[in-house]
Amino acid sequence: MRDSVNAIWSALQQPPLVVVLYDDYGLLESAQEEVASIANPSWPVRRVSTVEDALSTSADTLALLAPVDEVATIEELDGGRDRFVERAVPVVVFLLRGGAGERALTQAPSLLSWVRGNLIDPSAQDPFDPDAAREEFIRHAGRTPEEWLMMRRRGELDGSPESLGLTYRALLLEGPDDLA
Amino acid sequence: MTPDWSLLAPHRPVDSGGDQYVPPPSNIGEAMARWALASGAPVLVGGPTGVGKSTELAQAAAQLQSDRAVCLIQLDRLENMRRLEPERMLSRVAQLVGQPRGGAGQGVSVSDVAKGVAALGSALTIASAVGAAAHVLASLDTQLPPADAALSSVRALARLTGRRVALLIDGLEKVPDGAQARALFDVLRPLAEEADLIAVAPWSLAFGAEANEPLVRQGERFFFVRAPEVEPVETAPGLPFLLHLLERRLQIGDMRRQTPAGFGPIFRDAAVASGGLPRVFLQLIADCATYARLHRDADWPELSDLEDAMADQRDGMRRGLLPKDLKLIQWVDGTPGLDLAIDAKVRLLAHGLLLERVTPAGVVLRPHPLLRPLLREA
Amino acid sequence: MIWRELVDQHDAARERGYPKVEMELRKRVAWLAERGHCSRVYQGRLSDKTKDKRSRRTQVMIKGEQSPIGDPIPLLNLPNVEHPKLWIYALLDDHDKRLLKFTVRLDARWAADKVPFTISVELDDRTMGSGACGHPILHCHMGVDHDRRPQFRLPLPALTPWEALDWLITQLDEAHEPAPWTAPMFSRAAP
Incomplete structure (x- = not known):
């Protein structure tokens, strides 16, 4: 038994970084709302669009990072993932499924090694036969x-x-x- | 007993001198320290993500503590390594060599050195050594160019502690571009004349065409951290290592006696599935423990929980693959990989999708165990 | 006629109840967990991911580990009742974007006399029984259980699943009162 809600819940228990893929820009808002609804309700929630903004949130805040420039964000997280090592609550990065940000993960071994078990792709994780x-x-x-x-x-x-x-x-x- | 699974913290390297450190079968941290002490030549360390490079670097720092003024500089906790320029790096080195320990992640600093020296009964007291830091910092106030400030800081630290300085620089593997990495190492060269330099090597220079070229100067030594063998489970050295690692992180004295019987197969399967990479192993155990809680509100995982955790890891690994990678991996499986294009080799080794294994016939490449189902499908 | 009007209101609530049903329900489960009334894990098990693309329907429930039919949430720290179990179900029509059916059900025993009881708010997917008065589309079952008498079916106003859950939670714990008597609209009624 494992679906994307389970996987998000599980990933949120394991800071510092989580990646959630979404299907189209119109669904980004609801993807963020869904993650917030699965999170511990005592966590403050902040929506941010850059890595710097995410770094500026306190370590016990759920930062929902919807990057404007996905590739730059992946590169920056790959080059500076350890700046998030002290976070008690994760930063959740939203990427367009199949988009440039997701493709950039192939060139981001440091980031990927941290988020491998925390990478949620609802389209793949919610199959129903x-x-x-x-x-x-x-x-x-x-x-x-x-x-x-x-x-x-x-x-x-x-x-x-x-x-x-x-x-x-x-x-x-x-x-x-x-x-x- | 109910373990606190959050203690696993797979992304967190063990702090320098921390009691959670477990020497890997290769014992590379100690070997690096010994080499640096004996030769004074630069030491480089490389290996795939999650293999424990930072932990071994921190261990080397702890080993050097009694003989050197040690500065462990974890650049990647401060900087975006992809954009790091030589001057910025040198400014950081100058700042951190002279700075008493402040926030987290800044490594061993003058105050630590002072404590270490004082503990050894040296003439220096903690107060005077911390005072030395102020002198070191004073050299920064002179607005020297970053290269000179770094050099001055290193010399001042050596003078004030009466010891040779050891600079251990972490995070440089995250510099993706070969030319950028070269430029960073070029500016470290003068420091390597004054201090023992131990640094993590960029993947492009650790695995790539220039892997045998010196980065700092002739005589440097390259240590490659390989994931310990985990198969066959009966004899592989990786299993006792990973078991010990689990015990230390969970603060459990004896896992064999203090865990339910059903946990043994889960440990073994997770160890094998990790390919011996400590981070993957800890992630698998942490994930399956979370699933146990989620699925059954249970304290201990079952095999089905581990299967879910492995599926998550495998999904994540898939993201590191380009369309033809599975074919490439099949093609080089069991070979030294000499015919593999350099950029693909660097990427696949850096991601840990291919692992180097030592056999009687030499070093060969093997796919990560979690990829096996994907390779069968391919 | 009031009973016909109620049918229309219930049907209108099907559209209002469609979007975000899972998230709104999950917020209530999180609230229960925050108050120590259930384990936090149920927040991560309340899922709408059972989407049948062929029927274009989605089922929201607390996913069970083995069984396909969903699990109840065992409620905790409710001194007046014993063994309380809460079931949450919703069935969505993704084609017409409306709520087809929902159930919010609590089974327990009174701690004082061990008498079992059930409260179950149900929106039917179709008309049932002989008419809109005897079997309102949205009603609440109250009784010892669903089979033994006395067994009553009470009509309810047009509530969404999460509003029905609000009501049910409030019956168990007054601390969760979504509409306290402090708003100006209630001031006239205050004694």
């Missing part, structure tokens, strides 16, 4: 999602938490047209 999930459902419930929902509609399910969880799972796996 509906066929495998259906099989898992059948193994767990002993019937298909559609059969389960038929029982629900006939009022044959009990009110247990197990039934509740399976109902949500069945609704997820059921095709949209079946939701009459």
Whole structure:
């Protein structure tokens, strides 16, 4: 069990640097909000756009660094990552997935060696295989999602938490047209 | 018992003289110090990221403490090494050689030297040695050019402590450009005449075409820090080293007796997966302990947690790969890599994606163990 | 007619409840953790990453380690109740960008007399029962459990999942009051 929320939560426990990839600029804001929502709520949060700004935040602040110049930022972090060694709360760097900043990581061994386990790519870490999930459902419930929902509609399910969880799972796996 | 996994701090090198230091099988820190004391010639140290270069440098500093006025200068904690210019570096050297220990990360300074000298029963007292620092600093007030200020500081420190100075400079491996690195070492040359110089070598000059060219002057010695062998697990020297490292960081006396039975296989698997790189090993253990807490609110990880941690590391390693790198890695696997293009070799060795292994037939390149599934897919 | 109006309001809340549902719920879980009412790890397990691209639906839940159906949050430091467990579920329609269904459910026993009880706020994905009064789209189950009587289904105003969680938390811990009686709008009602 491991998805990007788990991975972000885990990475945030391990300062000083975390990298999160996002898909397009319109999603940057929500990516930052998501990280802030997963962080310890007692941490102050600051949004910054340069390494210097990130360095100027106190060591117990969650700094969300959305660089204007991703390549320069990666190079600067590679050349001066140790300036962050005393941080108690990480600096989270947001990079466009597949963009110049991510490509620059191939030439940034020092930075990469620090963030290797703290590099979150939601697109790669949140795969969902509906066929495998259906099989898992059948193994767990002993019937298909559609059969389960038929029982629900006939009022044959009990009110247990197990039934509740399976109902949500069945609704997820059921095709949209079946939701009459 | 519940270990405090945050103590692992994989990104943090052990401080000079710190009790968390565990000598690696190669014992390079001590070897560097011995060489410097015996020859007075410059010492360079190189190796992949996370292998423990900074820790070994700090250990060498601790070893030299009783014979030298030691200045460990961790430039990368102060500067963006990619933009570091010779004059700026020399200003830092001048400043730090003369500066009593202030903030974190500034290494062993005059006040430490004074304490060390006083502890040895020298005629110098702590007060007078710290006072010496003021004299050293005074030389900076004369607005000398950085090269002269650095030289003056080193000489003043030697005069006031009655000892030869040892300058240990960390962070220079992060200077990516060969010409920039050359320029930095060129300006260090006069200092190397006055002091023992031990410095981390830039990757381009440690692994590249100029790897055998002297950086400072003839007679210098290059120490390469290799990741210790971790396979076969029964006999590889890397396993006892990594176990000891874990014990020291977690402050657990005897991991074999004080951990649940299920932790043994996790330790072994993490050690093998790390390729012997201490930072990767500590990251894997720290990550899987975090996943144990997240998944089950458990104090100790299970194998599934380690698999998640390994997947995270592997994802990160993938970012260091260019499109044809996996083919290149397969191609040079088990060879000395003489046919590999220099820039690719530097990059892959610096990232630790390729590891140098010593075999009876000589040094050969091997892929990092975490890459094995990717290589199978390729 | 009030019951029809309520249906319309509940349907309108499906759009209001769609964006940021996971983040808003996670904030509440973080609040609970801050107050010592649950482990902090549940903040990192409340996830909406179960996105089925085929059905274009997303499931928000506390992910379980082994089971695909989600875990409850065991609540702590609530002296009046024993073994309290909190389930949080939401199902999102990513095509029409609306909330399909949610459940915020607490099962526990009263510490004083060991009587079990359940409180469950549920938004149905479809009309159920015989009508909008007997089975409102958004309602709260209250009873010993979901099967034994007495078993009541109370209508609720149009709440989002996180607002429903606010309500539920406030029933357990008055310190979390999102609308204290200090705002000017309430001053007239003050004694």
